[in-house]
Amino acid sequence: MIDAQAPELPAIESAFQPVLSLAHGAAVGYEALLRARQGQASCSPEQAFRLAREAGRYGEYERRCTRHHLRRFLQFADDESVLFLNLHPDVLADPVHGAALADDLLESGVSPGRVVLEVLEARQDTPSALVDAVDRLRSYGFLIALDDFGAGLTNLGRVWDLRPDVVKLDRELICKAVSSYRNARSLLRLVDLLHDIGTFIVVEGIETEEQAKLSADCDADFVQGYYFGRPTIDLEAVTAASNVVPSALDDQLTDSRKLRRIGDLDELMPYRHAFGLFRDAWCSGVAVEQAARHFLACQWALRVFVLDDTGRQVGENIESDRHDPWRRSTFPLLARSSGANWSKRSYFRDALVRPGETIVSEPYMSSSSKNLCVTLSTYVTVDGRGFVLGGDILFEALCRMLA
Template identity: 85%
Template sequence: MIDAQVPGLPHIESAFQPVLSLAHGAAVGYEALLRATSGSAPCSPDEAFALARRAGRYGEYERACTLHHLRRFVRFADDETVLFLNLHPDVLADPVHGPALADDLLESGVTPGRVVIEVLEARQDTPLALIDAVDRLRRYGFLIALDDFGSGLTNLGRVWDLRPDVVKLDRELICKAVTSYRNARSLLRLVDLLHDIGTFIVVEGIETEEQAQLSADCDADFVQGYYYGRPTIDVEAGGTLARVPTSTLGAQLTDARKLRRVSDLDELAPYRRAFGLFRDAWCWGVPIERAARHFLECEWALRVFVLDNTGRQVGENIESERHDHWRRATFPILARSAGANWSKRTYFRDALVRPGETIVSEPYMSSSSKNLCVTLSVLVNVGGNGFVLGADILFEGLCRTLA
């Protein structure tokens, strides 16, 4: 194992920041962060590693930082605490330093299952070498995390390739998610997708109460950021990190209410009432243009349409006249609605299994114009035949009315 300092390069010191479990209100582990100095002046991690790279000693410096973090960690950590270690893909995939780094970790005395290797976001020209390196670490028992997901090259393909145990979401995602209901829902869907793949989710960069509550609302597993605890060097056994203030975590899980289900939105009430009038009038034989009048008068109503019981559209859409710029077809053929088959749409399938009940879809992209829609639908019986009535609401517009 190499020495924990590298002569001629910035002095290495370790800071630790808690990663907290929302469900348990306690730290699951701590991320080790480099706090370097060059001479007597602070030196940022980017600057320190740039100096090491220019000196041709990047791998050596990365290993020295890892060793220093491990030695500091064992001074305060209990037997359940996990250490998150940031490692550059170039070092992991290096034919010399990659295996040597694994040996350093194994010789540290820290059980592999208590070490999470965070693969940093960086351009990687040898992806197969990185995959092999990660597989080798996983076989030893180390956990794998992807850092800064949602920025740069850390994409879904890398998740599939590396099969991480943990994905850490870039802080920009939570910053943007709190700015609108639509962004918040997109973050929720991203967390759901990553959970489906089989990873734990850490939301990084939490600095405000609103960001903390939204992270809970999105069903994140773990959280990290200044709101919960800043990185600190001055920590020893039983020190400050053991007393991270987590009393508000339970309240955040209970109080998070930003992401109400679309079907529960009070703002949909006038659309539901108008859709009921449309349904009743159409079933009584009123021509669809007249039957749809009340619904299309609603502010963000886009269109109504009728499907047969196989999902094929009967006739053309009846469109609102007030949102023409929202419904221009991206491709001309998509403007043809009569005869189109919508049997795979969830609003159609849900209507079939719950006849007579008004269904409220989740937001989805309209196939004709790319805008997001929420569709109200209902299965009715007219003359012994089943039909599904549908009505689209512009989700972008509806979002503007949401708190």
């Protein structure tokens, strides 16, 4: 169904790619993608819109594409499916074409609650106008998405300004996240952060089973990519792929080893054992330097330290002498640990509320050596006084074993 109303501009056809909910094993909706032709030759979306811009008809062409996508969507979609539409921020903020686009959408026959307007990753010279346009479209009931988060200009500032219902993560994030445990955990934290802001998360560019499993481990809401279905102009093929999640994922959505909880890592068992020896020796009156020898003998152990029950450090760190190449220069003041207040650290707070247990922290940056580390901690009492013992492990090195 080629749009031939504007022969001097590339002809328009719509391809659709499913956006799937892994929890339901089905498509929550479809992204409409431009498939254009210039004469007898295919024309990339970038080329098509470049030609429209050079002709001074970018807004008009964007609206033609949108109307075509909407007409095609109505030919196959059921009553629950939503349509994801890519829109350039310049068109949304344009006083003429932005308003006309809203009218086109409202007159399409698709209810606003079933249309997700994806704001493309592009510079916008009047950001306040874009915010106003998005607010107006939201007032009509349309859902708002931000495309390609993590690439270029689509950042947290834009999320806070536009308050989208959906954030689509750039495909480079999942590609890099599968390369290491550390990257995978960073992706998990990013998804957690965006969920805290109040958005659904789509991981784009899924091409492998490993990427699909990691997306599930990160608690992404939706996924999209060639692994689940390629964009197609064949409407029967679109609907046929809508309820198909590869069987390999049916019972394995959280089976990936990429995101084992830190506290569950088998690789930490020797550190836990040695930390217990440190605790027992120190509580029996052995000097901290001598008590720490078993722990500091572990391959990636960095240091031990003692805090009082207010979080103030008692004495200096007892450092391993094996990891000087990993130490990075930092502010000189931070090298003085005695008397520093660590009461806000999670390893201290968690140890206080779970006395006697060995707590395993999440990875964080050590201020004394600027390394990513994991801290083992425990609350003990000696002669009626409470203390928290801590032992740091070089996470940057440990996580290389987990890739």
